[in-house]
Amino acid sequence: MSTPLRLGTRRSLMATTQSGIVADRLTALTGREVELVGVTTFGDVSRAHLTQLGGTGVFVNDLRGRLLAGEVDFAVHSLKDLPTKQDERIALAAIPERDDPRDALVGPVRLRDLPAGARVGTGSPRRVAQLRLLRPDLEYVPIRGNADTRIGKVTSGELDAVVLAAAGLARIRRDGEIAQVFEVDEMLPAPGQGALAVECLADRDDLIELLSAVDDPLTRAAVAAERSVLAALEAGCAAPVGAFASGDGHILSLTATVVDVDGARSVRKSTSGPSPAAVELGRELAAAMIAEGADTLMGEQAH
Ligand SMILES: NCc1[nH]cc(CCC(=O)O)c1CC(=O)O
Incomplete structure (x- = not known):
């Protein structure tokens, strides 16, 4: 024993x-x-x-x-x-x-059905920046606290909706209140989200x-590629960087984005390559993004 x-x-x-x-x-x-x-x-x-x-x-x-x-x-x-x-x-x-890597909207209706000027809470520059690309006419309110506190602001009427990670919501059994799960191509998750x-x-x-x-080797390879993008951009967890990779054990597909917080400009690129080279794949994609101005977009947000 x-x-x-x-x-x-x-x-x-x-x-x-x-x-x-x-x-x-x-x-x-x-x-x-x-x-x-x-x-x-x-x-x-x-x-x-x-x-x-x-x-x-x-x-x-x-x-x-x-x-x-x-x-x-x-x-x-x-x-x-x-x-x-x-x-x-x-x-x-x-x-x-990995559990569900995607972001989710908690509120009464889907993002596209919120009225102009509706107040959406999120503390993440990555989420605000990508949400602004989808709905520039909404108001984005920075919020802190654990998921329960954040959802409470919708229940109390202080906010119209909040955006959180679907995996975290499932872990605290609040996924029943999700109005919309964003597809990764409209809202790239944080590197490693859900894992x-x-x-x-x-x-x-x-x-x-x-x-x-x-x-799980498939998750390990995917997450290695995503985090390699973040490391090569010298960005921290608060940076407006989204990255998502998936693969079958042989070929890994990776997409990453850097969005400026106004949601006015963004750099987004995709690539694919052999899974064992996940780290190099992420590094190369980040270099290609920097060549298109990703580092200037991050500005002061990066560190
Ligand atoms: N930064 C806080 C944090 N860290 C992990 C999760 C959710 C679970 C996950 O992404 O694995 C959350 C909350 C959120 O982003 O909504």
């Missing part, structure tokens, strides 16, 4: 749900028991100052600290919240099969081997 593995998780519903899903899948595939260890991160107690603290990276860093301190054996993050530069002491041991990252210490070879049971 081996001791249960300790999975460090934030206490929010979204975090405990995604941690629970990975824990159950790991146990089913390997027979190894997993125990969830609830962690209150600095980002959870100082939510009001999250932007000053560097956005969602603060949650990731706090859980990584628990790994380094030996308090937990592994952690599960929303992959899109990971910084593009990996901490060398930490291994990305598995990337499970999870399973991390442990880089020197724990046996654990990395065990965790690889929940790895």
Whole structure:
């Protein structure tokens, strides 16, 4: 009998749900028991100052600290919240099969049926920029807080609609309130959206081997290409960069966009190539986008 593995998780519903899903899948595939260890991160107690603290990276860093301190054996993050530069002491041991990568509108009607001047909430420059291309006549309101808080602003009438990730809405069981799921060609998701990252210490070879049971190579290749675009553009998670890749294990198709926040100008390019070259594919696409002025579009937003 081996001791249960300790999975460090934030206490929010979204975090405990995604941690629970990975824990159950790991146990089913390997027979190894997993125990969830609830962690209150600095980002959870100082939510009001999250932007000053560097956005969602603060949650990731706090859980990584628990790994380094030996308090937990592994952690599960929303992959899109990971910084593009990996901490060398930490291994990305598995990337499970991705959930729905798309963005979704929560509100009474679809985007095209909202009346002119309707107020749509989103804190993401990427979403605002792409929404402006679709509906320049609406008002986009920056909002913060967890998904429940954001949806609450629609229920209370403060906003007409909000845009959130479909995968996150499903994890907190609020997907019943979705009026529209955007197709990726009208609204490119954030790199890695809908995917999870399973991390442990880089020197724990046996654990990395065990965790690889929940790895999905197709998702790993797709996400590697998407994140490579972001890294090559030297953009952070708040940048107006969308990227989506999918493939069959042999050929990967990748589309990426950079939109200026006014929604007035954008650069968008697609490519495809062999899956094992996912990182190069993303880097080359980013270089082609920069040649068309993508870096000037990002301006001050990029960092
Ligand atoms: N930045 C916050 C965040 N990180 C992951 C998700 C949703 C789940 C996912 O994309 O995997 C969300 C909320 C959102 O963007 O609506």
